[in-house]
Amino acid sequence: MKKIATGNKAVAEAVKQVQPGVVAAYPITPQTEIVEQIAEFVSTGELRSRYIPVESEHSAMAACIGASITGIRTFTATSSHGLLYMHEMTNWAAGARLPIVMANVNRSIGPGWNIWAEHTDAMQERDTGWLQVYVSTVQEAYDTTLMAFRIAEHNEVLLPVMVNLDGFTLSHIMQPLDTVGIGDFIPAMYLPHAIDPANPAGYGGLTGPDQHFKFRWDIERSIRDSVKIIDTTEQDFSDRFGREYGFTEDYQCHDADVVVVSMGTLGKEAEVAVDMLRKEGIRAGSMRLRWFRPFPKLNLGGKEVVVIDRDYSFGFGGVLAKSIQAQQKTDVFSVIAGLGGQEVTYEDIADFIRTRRIGEEFWFGVNSHV
């Protein structure tokens, strides 16, 4: 059905179709519209979820954990400081192998107080055991939220999934949205280790040095297995609904001499930069990373690589650039751009590519480079 929606509304639409048993959430700019819309769906009866309005994000994730461990499908949404406030509980959700789905509307971390797009919030959840995917359009936000439930709940995965969308740039833009009838695309949730409230049992007892590492390894084994599940889920989605996704979205990469790698909406803007450069005779390509955890094997061999990070790890570098350097065992041109909603146009991205200095780091808008 042809309609127009914001990124936030698209996420809420997907949640309505998936019908989680419990939604526990706390509003925060620029995510508020997601939980407002879900609350409205619950109040009109379109979504038959138990909606738990909590007093904080820490409680939101705690409530999701409590619901999920009984085998109930669970959703929440947050952003920025809200995500950081959840941090203790996000670790717990992954460790307890709970397939919670969360939309995170990427926003910078204060101070200075800033409500605009940046990926640093999600990057600080990088090592928790959550799967992370970054979307770039309203349609992709909707489609990926649907797929996230099936991937999280798959019994070879059983890990939480975070769907990331850029604050305001995507959360508040209005674009065409084609909603689908999901049919049996997402099977009923089955949690093998679910607690039966009628027959209470304890969880989270002391796990000694002779056992703990096994649980850690089990998370890693499942995240490795998730590669196959993500693949088959995206394939089935494409067969049913006609829209193809993947670990990366590659644009004009096949014969490219230089490839710009980025995540989120900048990855779409980068395609326009590639078109510009191709007209100038520069064989450029764009690779937009969708899945960040598990981190995919990137096909960048033989190409010069420019990486745009909308995040930073102080004292080390752009997280994406350093990850790609480590995986590819090669130097890249690392661009730090778009922090706190900094305006980055396709012309700027074309400039990054034209003036690349492999092996160096460049902070866009700062008059010197490392």
Add this chain to the structure above:
Amino acid sequence: MFEIRIHSRGGQGGVTAARLLALSAIYDGKYATACPFYGAERRGAPIVSFVRIDDNPIKIYSQIKQPDMVVVLDASVMDVVDVLQGLKKGGKVLINSTHEKKFAGFSSSHVDLTGIALRENLVVAGGPILNTPVLGALAKMGIISVDSAKKSIREMFSDERNVRAAEAAYREMIL
């Protein structure tokens, strides 16, 4: 690609106007995006929203710097904002006004959206609603079709006065 910048004041419905315009373009079979610029808005402060319309999917998220058209829902913002900034040579200007305003190098049109809204009693919180009547003017200018304009208004508002106001703007606008 056709790029439009809408100037208004917080609370006047500029964001909804952008949304209605984009939806109308989609009903016309085109691709469109609408994005408000989010700053620290307050009711009454000058704000801008952007609409892009194209025959192909739109991949650009950055702000519009050189619009093809500027829509001014509240002429008083012109005292504090240069609404012509970046407007392409020969670009269109649509102003909510009772009288003609000329700008060298641009093609300007006007229509009294405020008068039309007041006549239809389209008033919310003491202010006239401008976002539905403006669609009639945009249809007259050929940016969107009349049918799509009406369809998008009906999609978002159940009150038929909104459609009547758009029809009035279509009739009364002088190109």
